[in-house]
Amino acid sequence: MLEFRTSGFNPYSVKYSPFFDSRLAVGGGANFGLVGNGRLYALNLNSNGIVCEKFFETQDCLFDLTWSEQHENQILTAGGDGSLKLFDLGVGEFPVAGWQEHGREVFSVHWNLVKKDTFLSSSWDGTVKIWTPERKESVATLPVHSCVYSAQFSPHHPDVVTCVSRDSHLRVFDLRTKPSAQNHMTLAIPIHAPPKVSAPGMMNQTAGPTECLTHDWNKYRDSVIATAGVDTMIRTFDLRVPSGPVNMLPGHEYAVRRVSWSPHLSDVLLSASYDMTCRVWTDGSNVEQGGTGTGLGREMGRMDRHTEFTMGVDWCLFGAEGWCATCAWDERVLVWDVRDVMRG
Template identity: 30%
Template structure:
C-alpha cells in the first residue's frame, strides 16, 4: 500500500522520518522549484494500515526555498531546516498558530552560509556531543552545536559546491561530503578542518549524494550526474568501487543505505524513478543487483529516506509536489 501527501504549491526537495515517532515524516519543499518564493516544511503523520495521511503542521520560511531538514536526535519536537538564502531555521513543532496548522516563526534563525545550503544532518552517534552539519554552495561545510546552535568548525577543501554531507553512523566525529568537482571527501571533525584525511573522485561529473552503510564502517555509496551509483570500501579506493549500480538514465539525486540491511541501497533520480538495489549482487557478474523500480513521480525525484522504526518502509518526494510513503514487499533477486 502506498500513502500519498500533496505539498500544495511547493516542490519537494527532501524527506526525513522522525527518529522518535514511527508514523511521522517531514518534507522540505520550495515554491517555483526553489528559484524564488517561500519555503515550507510539511510535518506529516501517516497510518498506513488505515491509509490515512494528514498534516500535523506546516513550517513556513517566507524569505527563500527550503532545501533540506534534519530532526533533532535529542528532542522529538525540534527540527532544523536549511534554506536557499544561507540560513538555518530551528523549529518547535509544538508551537501553535492562529489557525493551528502553520508555524511562521522559528525559535531560532542563524545566518550560516553566504550561499544556498543544500544539506543539513544531525550526528547519529548518541555518545557524542550532539552536532549538526551543513553543506553549501559556498564550498564550505560547517559543524554546529546541537544544543547551543553555535558554529563549532568550518571545513574547507572542496573546490566546488558541496551538495551533501553525511555523518558516519559508526566512527565518531567522521563525516563524508559529495561535491560538484566529482570528489568524495572524508573528514575527522577533531582534526584539521582544512584537509580531509581522504579525498577521491567518485563521479565523472558532479557528485550529488553520499551515504554510509550502517553495518560496515568502511562502506559508502555515492551518486551523481553520470547516473551511476558506486559503492566504495574506503580502505581500498585505489582499486576502484567494489560495485557499480547501473540503471538510472539521468542524474542520481540521492542514495540511502537501509538501516535494516548491510547491502540494500535505495536511490532516486531525475529520471522520475526510485530504485532498490542489493549492491552485493553486483559483485557477481551474472547477477542483477537491481531489485525493484518504482515510478512514483511525474517529475524529478529529489528526496529519499528509510524509516528506522519500520523495516523496508521508505518515503520519497519530487518536484511533482507529492510525498509517497511505501513499503518494499518481499522480493527475489532478478537473475
C-alpha cells in the same frame, strides 16, 4: 501506497522521524525552488492516511532537512537564503533558533547520530560547517573549495565527516586530527576512478568527472559509502581501499538525486532520480543471501508512480524492513513498501 499532496510547493527532501514510525517531515519550495517561499511540513500516518500535523512557512526554498536527535519535536532545515533554522512542532509558527554563516545556498544538513549535540551543514559556498544547538557561531569550518551538495557524519564514528561535491570527489574529514593545511581532511577519493571490478554495463562508462550530488554511509559496514550524481551511476566505495569504486550500479536514465542505505539490510539501498523512478538495489555483498561479500550489484525493483523529478527518499527505521517515503516535484509524497516493488 499512501499519498500526500504538497499543493503549490515542490518537495526537495523527506525524512522519517527517528522517534516515531508514523511521523514524517517534508521540505520544499514554490516554483521548483527558483523563486518564492518555502514550506516545512510535519506529517502523520494514521488510519485516515497521511495528514498534515503542522506546517511552517519560510522566506526561501528548503533544500534539505534533518530531525533533531535530541528532541523528538524539532526539525532543522537548510535554506536557499544560506540560513539554518530549527523548528519545534510544539512552539508557535516561527523557528526557535537560526544560524547564518554560509555565503550561498545551504544544500544539506545532517544531525550526528552518535554525538547527538552536534549537527552539520554544507553549502554551495564550498564549505561544510559543524554546529551545536547552544552556540550561534559554528564550531568548525571545513573548506572544500567546491560546491558541496551532500555532507554527513559517520553513523559509526562521531568525529568523522564525509562530503561529495561538484569536483567529483568524496572527501573524508576526521575532527580528532590537528588542524593543518588540510583542515582535518584525511582522504580525497576521485569518484570517477576506474572500478576495482569490471562488469557488464560498466565498460562504456568512460565519461569524465561530473558533479556528485549525494552519498550515504552503510549502516552496518563502517567503511562503506555509496555515491551518485549527474552521470546516473551509483558507486560504492570502501574507505580501506580508496583507489576506486568497489562496485558500480548502472540503470538510471538521468541524474541520481538521493541514495539511502537500508537501516535493516546491509546490502540494500534506495535511489531517487530525475528519471522519475525510485529504485532498490543490492550491492551483492550479502553472504547470507548467496553473495560473496564483494559481488556484483544489481537492480531489484523500481517504483515509477511519480510524474516529475524524484528528489528525496528515506527509510522507516521501525517495524518491517521495507517501508520508505519518497517525494518529487509532482507535489506528492508517497509512502510504500519496498518489498512489494521487489516482488513485482
